Amino acid sequence: MASQEELVRRTHISELSIQLPFLGKIWLIGGHSPEKQIKQARKRLAKEPNNVRRRLGLALLLTEAGQNKEAVLEWTKAHLELPFDDDVRDDHALSQENAYAHYTFGIILHNTGAVKEAIQEWNRASEMDQYGIGQLAREKMEAAKNLGASD
Numbered sequence: 761m762a763s764q765e766e767l768v769r770r771t772h773i774s775e776l777s778i779q780l781p782f783l784g785k786i787w788l789i790g791g792h793s794p795e796k797q798i799k800q801a802r803k804r805l806a807k808e809p810n811n812v813r814r815r816l817g818l819a820l821l822l823t824e825a826g827q828n829k830e831a832v833l834e835w836t837k838a839h840l841e842l843p844f845d846d847d848v849r850d851d852h853a854l855s856q857e858n859a860y861a862h863y864t865f866g867i868i869l870h871n872t873g874a875v876k877e878a879i880q881e882w883n884r885a886s887e888m889d890q891y892g893i894g895q896l897a898r899e900k901m902e903a904a905k906n907l908g909a910s911d
Contacts, residue, residue, distance in 0.1 A: 794825035812838045812857055816864045823868045831868050835861070859889035863897050870904065879904050 801818040808814055815838035822831035839861050866881035878900075885897035 794821060797821050798825060798827075810841060812841050813860065815841075816860055819864055820867060823871045826871075828868060828872050831871075835865055835868060839865075856889050856893060859885040859893045859897070862888065863893045863900075866897065866900065870900075875904055875907075 798818065798821050801814065801821055805811065805814045805818055815834050819831045819834040819838065822828070822834060862881045862885035866878040866885065869875075869881060870878035882897035882901045882904075886894040886901070888894065889897075
């Protein structure tokens with residue numbers, strides 16, 4: 761049985777495939793190597809280079825494959841397309857996009873060992889979206905805190 765720490769690291773992609781089907785078929789393909797999933801994500805992104813969700817999805821795949829520098833680069837490109845957090849609080853769709861960006865960055869930070877900073881990003885995500893991504897972010901924060909990361 762996987763430890764709680766391992767579950768924090770590994771579960772986000774399967775959660776997203778269930779909770780956020782708008783990311784596309786790539787998240788529903790089982791049994792493929794991370795390299796193949798990354799290749800497919802890049803192909804889809806090439807067709808829609810300004811698609812923030814696809815770019816954030818690629819960032820998740822990259823960080824899961826241990827390619828954290830590339831993940832940060834893709835996250836940064838996506839984040840530059842988004843409006844400032846304070847400008848979207850009354851727009852549910854944009855608020856969800858920004859929440860997803862904070863959630864994704866939290867995972868990247870967590871995978872690089874910056875757990876306290878990851879918790880801060882997940883907290884931002886949970887403040888912006890009370891359901892969906894916000895719920896996933898709260899679960900990640902709680903799991904990380906239970907491991908003693910917030911001390």
